[in-house]
Amino acid sequence: MADVLTFTKRGIYCAAGDFYIDPSKPVERALVTHGHSDHARSGMTRYLATRSAKPVIQHRLGPNAVIDTIAFGETRQIGDATVSFHPAGHVPGSAQIRVSVKGEVWVASGDYKTVDDGLSEPFEPVPCHAFITECTFGLPIFNWTPKDILARQINDWWATNKAAGRFSVLGAYALGKAQRLLTTVNPDIGPILTHGAIEATNIVLRNQGITLPQTIPVTPELNVHDHPGALILATPGAMAQPWGAQFGPDVSTAFASGWMALRGQRRRRAMDRGFVVSDHADWAGLNTAIRETGATKVFATHGYTGSFRRWLAEQGYDAQIVATDDPADA
Amino acid sequence: MKAAADLFARLDDPTGPDAKIAALLGYFQTAPDGDKLWTVALLSGRTPKRIVTANQLRAWAIACAGLKDWLFEDSYRVVGDLSETIALVLPPPSRHENHSLTHWIKTIKRLSRMDEETRKSAILNIWDGMPAAERFWFIKLLTGGLRAGTSESLLIRALAQLTGQDEPAITYRLNGTWSPDTTTWHNLIEASDPQLALSHPYPFQPSQQVENIADLGNPAEWQATHAWGGARCQFILRGGSHALWSQDGALITDQVPELAPLRDFLPDGTVIEGALRAFAGDAPLGADAVHARITRKKITKAMRAETQLVLIANDLLEHDGSDLRQSTLDIRHKHLKNHLTSTPDQLPLRLSSAVEFASWSDLETQRQTARTAGADGLLLRHRDSPYLASKTMRWIWNAPPLTVDAVLIYAQAGPQSRANLFTEFTFAVWNGQTLTPFTRTSTGLTDADLAELSTWVRKNTQSKFGPVRQVTPTHVFEIAFDDIHASPRHKSGVALRFPRVLRWHKDKPVTEANTLDDLKDMRATYG
Numbered sequence: 001m002a003d004v005l006t007f008t009k010r011g012i013y014c015a016a017g018d019f020y021i022d023p024s025k026p027v028e029r030a031l032v033t034h035g036h037s038d039h040a041r042s043g044m045t046r047y048l049a050t051r052s053a054k055p056v057i058q059h060r061l062g063p064n065a066v067i068d069t070i071a072f073g074e075t076r077q078i079g080d081a082t083v084s085f086h087p088a089g090h091v092p093g094s095a096q097i098r099v100s101v102k103g104e105v106w107v108a109s110g111d112y113k114t115v116d117d118g119l120s121e122p123f124e125p126v127p128c129h130a131f132i133t134e135c136t137f138g139l140p141i142f143n144w145t146p147k148d149i150l151a152r153q154i155n156d157w158w159a160t161n162k163a164a165g166r167f168s169v170l171g172a173y174a175l176g177k178a179q180r181l182l183t184t185v186n187p188d189i190g191p192i193l194t195h196g197a198i199e200a201t202n203i204v205l206r207n208q209g210i211t212l213p214q215t216i217p218v219t220p221e222l223n224v225h226d227h228p229g230a231l232i233l234a235t236p237g238a239m240a241q242p243w244g245a246q247f248g249p250d251v252s253t254a255f256a257s258g259w260m261a262l263r264g265q266r267r268r269r270a271m272d273r274g275f276v277v278s279d280h281a282d283w284a285g286l287n288t289a290i291r292e293t294g295a296t297k298v299f300a301t302h303g304y305t306g307s308f309r310r311w312l313a314e315q316g317y318d319a320q321i322v323a324t325d326d327p328a329d330a
Numbered sequence: 331m332k333a334a335a336d337l338f339a340r341l342d343d344p345t346g347p348d349a350k351i352a353a354l355l356g357y358f359q360t361a362p363d364g365d366k367l368w369t370v371a372l373l374s375g376r377t378p379k380r381i382v383t384a385n386q387l388r389a390w391a392i393a394c395a396g397l398k399d400w401l402f403e404d405s406y407r408v409v410g411d412l413s414e415t416i417a418l419v420l421p422p423p424s425r426h427e428n429h430s431l432t433h434w435i436k437t438i439k440r441l442s443r444m445d446e447e448t449r450k451s452a453i454l455n456i457w458d459g460m461p462a463a464e465r466f467w468f469i470k471l472l473t474g475g476l477r478a479g480t481s482e483s484l485l486i487r488a489l490a491q492l493t494g495q496d497e498p499a500i501t502y503r504l505n506g507t508w509s510p511d512t513t514t515w516h517n518l519i520e521a522s523d524p525q526l527a528l529s530h531p532y533p534f535q536p537s538q539q540v541e542n543i544a545d546l547g548n549p550a551e552w553q554a555t556h557a558w559g560g561a562r563c564q565f566i567l568r569g570g571s572h573a574l575w576s577q578d579g580a581l582i583t584d585q586v587p588e589l590a591p592l593r594d595f596l597p598d599g600t601v602i603e604g605a606l607r608a609f610a611g612d613a614p615l616g617a618d619a620v621h622a623r624i625t626r627k628k629i630t631k632a633m634r635a636e637t638q639l640v641l642i643a644n645d646l647l648e649h650d651g652s653d654l655r656q657s658t659l660d661i662r663h664k665h666l667k668n669h670l671t672s673t674p675d676q677l678p679l680r681l682s683s684a685v686e687f688a689s690w691s692d693l694e695t696q697r698q699t700a701r702t703a704g705a706d707g708l709l710l711r712h713r714d715s716p717y718l719a720s721k722t723m724r725w726i727w728n729a730p731p732l733t734v735d736a737v738l739i740y741a742q743a744g745p746q747s748r749a750n751l752f753t754e755f756t757f758a759v760w761n762g763q764t765l766t767p768f769t770r771t772s773t774g775l776t777d778a779d780l781a782e783l784s785t786w787v788r789k790n791t792q793s794k795f796g797p798v799r800q801v802t803p804t805h806v807f808e809i810a811f812d813d814i815h816a817s818p819r820h821k822s823g824v825a826l827r828f829p830r831v832l833r834w835h836k837d838k839p840v841t842e843a844n845t846l847d848d849l850k851d852m853r854a855t856y857g
């Protein structure tokens with residue numbers, strides 16, 4: 001039987017339906033798992049994404065991008081392929097894409113996490129013959145902090161800083177991570193300020209009905225010192241730039257990422273604190289997700305592919321590596 | 331152990347000293363006395379004996395997590411620390427037992443008396459009750475690797491703030507061979523100790539660098555002696571016992587056992603300020619030999635055979651039990667001289683002899699040759715000044731640095747924050763037809779120099795070794811340094827103290843750089 005999906009220079013390709021999944025080069029028809037820039041790129045003639053992923057993708061790609069939408073679980077015939085989108089739990093609207101051709105079912109996971117973040121549609125295992133899995137954190141050293149402990153860690157850090165008259169500057173990616181932090185922290189502690197890139201995403205998500213706590217965007221007109229002890233959500237890039245200097249020397253800095261599980265990474269970031277929070281699956285999450293698909297064939301992409309493939313092969317899977325040269329978000 | 335693990339993590343975070351002291355204070359204000367005592371012990375390097383090796387723990391963790399050896403190795407390569415890898419790969423705990431730090435240390439001691447099988451199942455059981463963040467520190471405790479390095483001085487500052495004592499008092503209390511088994515928190519930190527007050531040093535008189543010697547006024551009003559590079563210290567003899575404090579607040583009595591015999595020859599109630607110098611027999615050694623000795627925890631016979639420390643006395647701060655600091659330098663110096671002339675010559679105590687001069691230009695000549703005497707320069711003090719005056723009465727006039735012309739041969743990329751720049755440079759001198767590296771520095775180069783050099787390095791790289799690039803020998807720099815001494819660990823056979831770039835000789839050809847023989851001559855003259 002011919003492969004349902006193949007791996008090309010332009011991305012994951014389905015010959016039966018003549019479309020690509022998360023292509024890296026301009027193509028006619030792109031099925032896009034979610035709005036992160038290593039998945040939703042500009043230059044495609046037509047896009048297909050979930051209804052809840054579309055607003056962010058449109059915001060990022062501009063008004064001229066032609067984006068069709070599909071509901072989670074809805075099937076659609078494209079050429080000889082039947083496709084459907086299923087929650088990946090990564091960011092709001094993020095999907096795994098199921099492609100079925102003549103009874104053979106393949107699933108491309110995109111980015112995913114198995115724990116419910118209370119914001120994204122929770123991950124659902126999709127039975128399939130072949131599963132294309134990311135493995136950004138595909139080593140047994142990555143085991144995420146339980147949600148309640150994480151919330152306590154961040155709230156304690158913020159409250160302590162506030163009591164000492166310091167700002168708390170927390171670095172996080174604009175889409176997904178930032179909003180997850182917003183719904184994790186206790187907004188009663190104090191005001192929450194946001195960097196423009198994060199606030200722009202907040203607005204898009206609020207418009208599609210997602211509830212986020214009140215935030216104050218940091219604009220040139222805003223005097224940040226009117227909000228003493230505030231929590232400031234910043235993109236990693238902004239923290240390093242002059243933007244970060246406006247809060248003065250009396251700040252505590254922290255970064256939220258799966259990489260913060262590693263002491264060496266925490267020290268390299270040179271932040272005061274590192275919180276272990278990721279929108280990708282941890283070791284247990286990856287293993288559980290793969291097992292629950294029932295797939296016998298697994299393709300590892302994005303991450304520790306060498307180690308993870310070998311591990312899967314030893315677990316009895318027909319495991320292969322998909323080479324990509326794109327840096328993944330984490 | 332949660333509170334202790336949190337504290338260790340905060341001390342381990344790349345934060346500044348204030349945040350670390352705040353973390354220490356927060357911990358000491360809430361932890362039970364037993365835990366506080368153990369924390370002080372651990373942070374001052376008094377770790378319990380190692381009862382298992384990291385490799386044993388590694389094997390147990392691999393089995394417990396159901397991993398393969400190769401997968402653990404792959405993980406270890408990413409993590410970079412064995413204890414941390416073990417802590418991270420273990421399956422999540424099934425329960426959380428929050429016992430005190432003291433409880434875990436007692437448990438570790440009990441484990442040491444068990445056979446290996448029992449010990450293994452006990453440790454696996456303990457791991458199953460601990461989150462990864464605590465496991466990491468627990469594993470460090472098990473393997474005897476919990477060292478907090480630089481935090482001992484922060485610990486002293488925090489304890490001083492906590493208890494309202496001053497730092498020398500805390501330093502004195504933490505000194506010595508105590509362990510939590512032989513004392514209590516109260517006895518170690520809080521109980522009054524008559525010897526404590528007796529061992530107290532005086533604040534050191536601050537000094538300033540001379541910029542324009544004529545500003546000091548009339549030369550006849552000033553006393554000049556050599557300024558020695560070794561550690562400035564106070565020798566205190568009170569109540570029949572002695573203490574030696576370095577200027578940076580360290581109690582180094584046990585590091586300089588040579589000075590113990592002074593007790594038998596100096597009267598009680600004597601405080602001498604001076605500098606330590608190191609000798610090998612009659613041959614003077616550099617300041618680094620002093621430093622190497624006083625930063626050691628234990629001094630062995632071999633170390634004493636290798637280097638002998640001598641106190642070069644500069645000042646007398648206490649005389650027959652009375653504070654002499656308000657007296658003039660001339661009076662203090664007279665008493666000091668009397669002490670020294672009445673003690674036997676073989677004692678490791680000498681007077682820093684006065685440098686005679688009639689005019690500033692006269693003294694300038696002496697400054698030029700100060701390094702031949704093994705000094706860093708001259709120390710100038712006003713003859714009528716008290717030890718602590720409202721304005722500076724203690725001036726250091728540095729001798730001109732030693733310099734060589736050297737060729738740039740390697741450049742190293744900066745840390746992540748300055749990744750586009752090369753920020754460490756290795757310099758070489760001629761050894762026949764080859765260039766021998768002898769020092770590495772970036773001090774003295776301006777940001778503009780760094781930018782210009784970095785562009786040049788990128789275009790003139792011959793080969794790369796990790797972050798280091800070998801460049802075509804092209805540029806000559808004048809390298810200044812304060813001291814040079816023999817060092818078998820270096821390819822060149824010499825090591826420099828405080829090397830820095832004085833200037834970039836853009837017009838000098840590499841053939842005109844100095845030679846290794848020049849360096850060796852300098853070592854013979856100044857080392």
Ligand SMILES: [Zn+2]
Pocket residue numbers: 034036039090111329
């Ligand atoms: Zn993503």
Ligand SMILES: [Zn+2]
Pocket residue numbers: 036038039111328329
């Ligand atoms: Zn991604």
